[in-house]
Amino acid sequence: MDTKRSVFTLEMAENHGLYLITVYIAYPMKAETRPFPLNAWYAAAYDVEVSHALLARTICNQKLVLYRRTDGEIAALEDACWHRLMPLSLGRLEGDEVVCGYHGLVYNSQGRCTFMPSQETLNPSACVRAYPVVEKHRFVWVWPGDPAKADLALVPDMHWNDDPAWAGDGKMIRVACDYRLVVDNLMDLTHETFVHGSSIGNRAVAEAPFVATHGDRSATVTRWMENIEAPPFWAGQIHHARGYRGPVDRWQIIRFEGPCTVNIDVGVAEAGSGAVPRDGQPGDRSKGVNGYVLNTITPETDGTCLYFWAFARNYCVGEQRLTHQLREGVAGIFREDELVLEAQQRAIDERPDYSFYNLNIDAGAMWARRLIDQMVAREKPRVATIPIEPAGAAR
Numbered sequence: 001m002d003t004k005r006s007v008f009t010l011e012m013a014e015n016h017g018l019y020l021i022t023v024y025i026a027y028p029m030k031a032e033t034r035p036f037p038l039n040a041w042y043a044a045a046y047d048v049e050v051s052h053a054l055l056a057r058t059i060c061n062q063k064l065v066l067y068r069r070t071d072g073e074i075a076a077l078e079d080a081c082w083h084r085l086m087p088l089s090l091g092r093l094e095g096d097e098v099v100c101g102y103h104g105l106v107y108n109s110q111g112r113c114t115f116m117p118s119q120e121t122l123n124p125s126a127c128v129r130a131y132p133v134v135e136k137h138r139f140v141w142v143w144p145g146d147p148a149k150a151d152l153a154l155v156p157d158m159h160w161n162d163d164p165a166w167a168g169d170g171k172m173i174r175v176a177c178d179y180r181l182v183v184d185n186l187m188d189l190t191h192e193t194f195v196h197g198s199s200i201g202n203r204a205v206a207e208a209p210f211v212a213t214h215g216d217r218s219a220t221v222t223r224w225m226e227n228i229e230a231p232p233f234w235a236g237q238i239h240h241a242r243g244y245r246g247p248v249d250r251w252q253i254i255r256f257e258g259p260c261t262v263n264i265d266v267g268v269a270e271a272g273s274g275a276v277p278r279d280g281q282p283g284d285r286s287k288g289v290n291g292y293v294l295n296t297i298t299p300e301t302d303g304t305c306l307y308f309w310a311f312a313r314n315y316c317v318g319e320q321r322l323t324h325q326l327r328e329g330v331a332g333i334f335r336e337d338e339l340v341l342e343a344q345q346r347a348i349d350e351r352p353d354y355s356f357y358n359l360n361i362d363a364g365a366m367w368a369r370r371l372i373d374q375m376v377a378r379e380k381p382r383v384a385t386i387p388i389e390p391a392g393a394a395r
Contacts, residue, residue: 035178035302036060037375038145040259041155042298043308044133045140046172050074054098056089058300060144064131065089069096075109076142078129082113088128137161139296139308145379156261160292160312167317169327170294170310175338177345179260179305180369182297185337186262187221187364189252196333200233205252212363217258219371221364225250227271233329234268237289240322241315247271248288254364258371264293289315293330303345309334 044057044066055066056079063079065088079087081100091101097114098107105126106115113126132143132150137158143150160166175182185191190206210223230238230248238244248268256262269275269288277283291313298306311330316322348354358366 033376033380035180035372035376036299037259037372037379039143039149039379040145040375041134041141041143041150042260043139043296043306044076044142044298046170046308047135047138047140049172050140052093054089054091054093056087057306059142060299061301062144063087064142065098066133066140066142067093067098069109071096073109074133074135074140076131076133077107077109077111078131080128081105082126082128138310156257156296158261158263158294158296158310160263161294161310163312165317166292166312166314167319167323168292168294168310168312169323170308171327171331173307173309173334173338174300174304175307175341176304177341178303178348179297179299179307180372181341181344182295182305182307182337183256183260183262183368183372184362184365185341186264186295187219187254187256187368188361189221189223189254189264190361191340196336200231200333210363212367214367214371217371219256219364219367221252221254223252224276226276230268234289237291237313237315238268238270241289242270242287244270244287249273249275251275256364256368256371258368259375260298260372261296263295266291266293289313303349307334307338 038060042059044059044064045055049055050066050068052068052070057064057066064076065079066074066076068074075096077088077098079089081088081091081102083100083103083105086100086102088098088100088107091099093099094106096109100106104115104117105113107128108114109130111128111130113122113128116122116126132147134141134152134155136155138161139158141155161168161170205223205225208223208225210221212219212221214220226249227247228250229235230250234248234250235245238248249271250268251266253265254262255264267285267288267290269283269285273287274284275288291311294310294312296308298308300306309330311326313326
């Protein structure tokens with residue numbers, strides 16, 4: 001994919017990582033249009049969450065009910081009975097069909113009503129919406145937009161989550177904030193220095209230069225920190241896996257895929273061991289530890305989101321105890337983010353007309369926002385134009 005270097009990072013390189021207090025064009029937090037595209041795959045659940053039982057979820061302001069059929073396939077239906085809008089998630093399953101808990105109407109997994117009480121003739125309009133749904137990379141993905149455009153090739157690549165060469169696990173957090181605030185947070189990891197100083201952050205993150213690039217659907221922020229002291233989390237990981245204590249070369253390669261998936265290639269290696277790419281050639285990370293922080297943030301409503309995350313690693317993959325420890329440890333780190341993001345959202349709600357200003361460090365987040373806006377704009381209905389004849393034209 002053709003990429004373009006972000007103009008917002010040039011001063012970074014010229015100033016050896018010392019951020020200038022340069023302010024760029026502000027953008028308003030309260031968008032005049034819908035803040036998320038509908039023609040996209042959104043994670044609705046971890047695969048283990050969906051069983052032969054009714055699970056209610058809200059995706060992009062649309063209420064859904066999900067369940068696993070007896071053949072293992074998943075159904076996703078509109079969570080409102082055709083008759084009186086009773087949430088179907090408050091009903092029950094009979095075989096592979098949903099029974100409304102109010103008047104007993106029955107719907108199959110395609111949303112068609114198959115039974116009405118006290119009458120033999122079924123109203124042909126009696127149906128609820130069925131959503132395209134697919135399982136991939138341990139997530140259940142739902143397409144809330146035009147079903148004719150639901151292309152399986154557009155499911156975000158999060159293969160590390162079920163690749164046997166990697167081990168890991170994760171959780172889902174419901175965060176009371178606009179999903180784009182989570183994307184902002186992940187695209188600018190300088191906050192680690194100040195929010196996560198006891199675990200993954202240190203001054204090196206805030207002081208290191210970075211490069212931002214972007215394509216038609218993605219944006220990438222790359223940061224290398226050479227010959228630094230490892231923060232507590234990574235010092236413990238490289239010592240556990242390799243018995244090494246000492247300076248490291250650290251990397252953070254953040255890749256956004258619109259509208260809401262951010263995969264972060266992270267790790268440390270022994271300083272000077274060849275991990276840093278040189279002259280266009282990839283580095284050798286064999287003397288280090290490598291992980292992927294996998295994030296996909298589903299808009300629930302305009303002001304809440306479902307934050308699905310996992311941490312996968314390619315070292316000590318057989319140590320289930322380590323997998324559990326890392327999941328719980330990363331959950332604690334993300335709890336710190338959750339507190340910041342919800343406080344930020346409350347402040348935004350109190351000042352709805354305030355416009356954010358952007359620094360160099362916001363380059364990746366700005367490209368992500370721009371790509372989201374472009375996806376939303378492409379879904380706007382085309383306005384019909386009326387031809388106008390010049391005044392005095394012959395009739």
